[in-house]
Amino acid sequence: MESQAHVTGDGYFMSGGKVVPFDLLIGKAMPDNRESELTRLTNLLTATTYFSEFLNLKKGDVLVVLADRLLDVRVIAAIRGVARARGIEPIVLTHHTSQVPEMPDWVKPLIEQATVVISTWFCSVIDPFNVAMRKRGQRWIKITFFRDFDLLYTPQARFPFELVGELAKATAKLYPRERPFDLKFSDSRGTDFRIGFTARMSEKLMSTNRWRGVISADEPGCYSHYLPTHGPNIYERGPCVDTPDQVVDMTGTVYPQWAVGFPEPFREKIGVRFDKDEIVEVTGESANAAILRDMLMGGKLIELGCGFNPKAPRHQIYPAGSNAVGALHFGIDLVKPSDYIRKTMPDWEEPPIHMDLVTFDSTVHAGDTPLMVDGVLEASHDPVVRAAAAAYGDPVELLDRWVE
Template identity: 60%
Template sequence: MLNVDGQFIGRGLPTREDLPTTKIENAFAAYDIFSRVFAIRPDDKVLLLADKKLDPRVISAITGLAKARGVTEPLVLLSHTTQHETMPDWAKPHLEAATFVVSTWFCSVLDPFAIRMRREKGQRWIKITYFRDLDLLQTPQARFAPELLGEIIRGTARQYPRGRDFKLHFSDERGTDLGIDVNGEMVDNLLKTTRWKGEMIADQPGCYVHYLPCHGPNLYDRTMVMNDDSVVVPINGVVYPQWAVGFERPFEEKIPVVFRDDRIVEVGGGSKEAEILRDMLVGGQLIELGCGFNPKAPRYEIYPAGSNSPGVLHFGIDLAKPCDFIRRQMPDWEEPPVHMDLITFDSTVTADNEVMIDAGYLTALDDPQVREAARRYGNDVDLLENWPD
């Protein structure tokens, strides 16, 4: 099996290159999912909140679909940035008139005006943080069935204890030991959102979905306390992140990030990365603890806001002050320089005695309902366990 130069010869696996017919098949699978997620209706008033760095082909794809559905005048607002922390006043009249909104802007999920438009007017929203390049339609994650993804999310939702107090606990082999004290009302608030219901199609009043499917939903976020800034959530312990957005490589040093009552009070370590994180994070608040769910999302691509691969966590921190490191390193980042996502790939997460993630493996992938749903789309092992890097 070795030639005269000592090189291996032979082949034990099928060739990786797709046939032209397979590429066509894959493309139309992605197009179908795209058109179904963007559930635009003929009577919709479509608004796209875009930015100057968004692939213009993405804009054309969305407006083209809208026109094919009978929307004659989809409106595009092109901003110089995605980093709006609140909805700009100049955008509000256009937003108020819309019924279907597609956005790249950071403020989309938490801005009070945007929330009110969804709650009171039933606006349907799609956030396209992970659809900034039309060529992403050629990737496996773009053709992963949203119905199956929804089943994975619902399988995870079923693991939360209901109607009682419990601790949501995070650990790993580096020494992470973080606990969130949760009660039944907090879980009810979290799981009533459209994302936790596994609704991947933007066809329900007030929905907020991500495309490419999907980013989150979050194992914890401030919707648990109805986004009440006065509530201090009992989040205590230490996290040893493996990586963070804006850093070229994973951390070599074990860097402890210490939380006390949902705030970061200390960052240890002596490396340059630890020094940067210390200046950045101390005083910051954990506002979301997101989890990946798409088995075909690249596991180790954490830009721009964490990996969407199953069981990968991102600890979303709102910073106490704008960070110059972020301004230098990522001046055109999709998020403002007052936020940071810390990443772990190998966490174990428990809700009381229920293991939700086991050393980075999302256990809902083994839920019988998830497996049954996966077999309707093909090889369940390949679909759920064959994760791309």
């Protein structure tokens, strides 16, 4: 007796004389990714070891923690535990918000005594007092991305921060030196945007600790991010300018795919046009375009952040991302506080005078040299980076297997 042939249709196939829908079979050819309790413990110890090494606290350090009321108290306990192992009892100041715009005068005497500051406060990076303290050698660690202790159980926390540094150094090698060049951005939506770099701007930017591959809090005067996901900014106004009123040569239009505080990616192609350091036009007809137009006009690009951790969730853009390797966030300082931000994110870790626009698929050239293509960081293919990853495991799994 001959068996009857059955033709496989869309969304099902025949199995033992039965029609089996694909929906019932999703994932059955893939490994089970659930962690056992033993694996979870192993992973936690890996992450906590990196955490302790990252903080790099030393006997004799004076540690001040600038916290806020919404910070997971287990995070403070974890910091205190690492500190006590070095004979340090941290001073913890808890503000009612992380949106502290400038360092309060009453805090400054405590900060002046510190050798290390761990902070959630927004003013950490830009306040002139804090900048001056780092110039004196004070080490700063920003924990915007470590507000919940359970993050220590995630792949991004146990990704070796040494490899984040290797990815940064390999990217730094691609920047032209000792000559002007354009940092150029494009994508399939029609983005055509450029930032004119002078040799001095490039030199100043590349001299910062993260661009030199120093991701942890190892150097006097460092400014580091924990979790170690936020790599160095591919453009950052602070290091690039000599005076606050300096106009940076940037022109063109960016079409972001999403922005912090918006429930879903943009369905409309919304254009954000820059001219001479300032946003001069926001195109689009949708409600989101109108919100961004009211928010962004006259704003300035203060940082262009790039993710350097392949295990940072690629499409998680709250609170200030994405920080996945090759994703970009355009950090804009606004002319006035945004009512939209105040309504939708009253407890955001950034104040309502800042907005992050996000792209996942940008192609970026420094002069004629690609830094990333279609949202993939060129440094991921660098032989030095691959060799460094091999010391920790499979380079393909570590560098190329992203977390959604």
